[in-house]
Amino acid sequence: MHKFTYQLPLRWADTDAYGHVNNALFLRYLEEARTRMVADMLPADEAERRRRAFVVQQSLIDYKAPLDYREEPVSVDVWVTRSRGARLELGCAIRDADATYAEATIKMAAYDLETGAPRRMTDEELSFFTRYTEA
Amino acid sequence: MHKFTYQLPLRWADTDAYGHVNNALFLRYLEEARTRMVADMLPADEAERRRRAFVVQQSLIDYKAPLDYREEPVSVDVWVTRSRGARLELGCAIRDADATYAEATIKMAAYDLETGAPRRMTDEELSFFTRYTEA
Amino acid sequence: MHKFTYQLPLRWADTDAYGHVNNALFLRYLEEARTRMVADMLPADEAERRRRAFVVQQSLIDYKAPLDYREEPVSVDVWVTRSRGARLELGCAIRDADATYAEATIKMAAYDLETGAPRRMTDEELSFFTRYTEA
């Protein structure tokens, strides 16, 4: 397996009055990396995209070190720790070559936003996630 | 014990392209309630405030139901599940009379931002948190 | 005429590394006040709401004084300086009893998001805006 990695550039406004990237932004960074990971797999049609959505059920973040604004991007790694039925579980890290700033686990459910109910992942989706699945 | 509750008004911009309050915003809502809970206890002097800061070490959020924009505020409850030495652990809920949208546990460390090291909470702080501590 | 005023509570995260409310947030504050001003007038049906939308064409903000985080809300005033055809022009102020933090002019167009084209305001809309129109 390989991890999906997005090189995410910080924005100065991500920092708070303490001068560090605000901890809520870490969830944004993870969301952005996920969005880019699945971009190729998403249906082009918007209505279809709503039928094949994913929703976050649980987020767990361990903050390891303060992250200060700098021009260089941080690496946001995403990989799959479990995918079965409606359940998708992701491991994540926000890091660079020198340090790990946060580690996270995101539990998601495959979801049909039109009916408002969980759905089983398609074979295509399961096959896609296999690429990023831990052995 | 009693819970601290902040009546937090939503902002339309908190919603994302799915029309729901974005899950990263829930961390913001919890941060805002915490900020208001401890406002009376904080040193007035800014340098002193940096010496008696708290940093988030772990956040765990269970998303229970989608939250849509509306004019009425949501209730953000915060209470203390543990406070000892440098460790402060908070229970949180985002809810209204009809539903619970999220439940969360936030683990924090009392921290001196000047020295960059954890610190023991003062008696005044421990006494303050007793008010909100589960029996 | 009377101004529409929304008492907007700040969020600690609105502040940036300089400790002041970030200037981009002022546009958010104005948006939130506008959203609440027109809330009663908006169609309940979402598709209908998209047909009777408004889009921002120009925003002009004069920053008068830095705004620091505090628990008390700021007053966001909105009033109508012009409404005719598809054009809606708003005057705005962000202030409290002691100071004015920003003044703004927002030029909007009545817009049909389904067709992607400007539209003429309805009589009901024009009549609604008369309430907030400068003599």
Place this chain on the structure above:
Amino acid sequence: MHKFTYQLPLRWADTDAYGHVNNALFLRYLEEARTRMVADMLPADEAERRRRAFVVQQSLIDYKAPLDYREEPVSVDVWVTRSRGARLELGCAIRDADATYAEATIKMAAYDLETGAPRRMTDEELSFFTRYTEA
């Protein structure tokens, strides 16, 4: 002269319930490009940076076209239309090869955050801005 251009990647969360990048975010994009334009010129020392700060006095944005989320960055152009004494005036555009999404003028004042007063720009600063000044 040449314009400073920052290739700014969008974030999915920049979009609002209408599915477009929220208009307040355009101010964030401009701020980020400015921050990167002057990064090399800024004093390394934080106290010194506060003495040689700039504050926004007026922002004027013309919204030209809706910007939807996509993986490719947008170009944010910044150039200097005036720099003299304490006054710095910037022209800006948010665009790609196909379209211009917004044009803006940002009026800033060189400012000493320690004394809370405007300051004259240094020769070094004026010389720096000459690079990006319209003939």
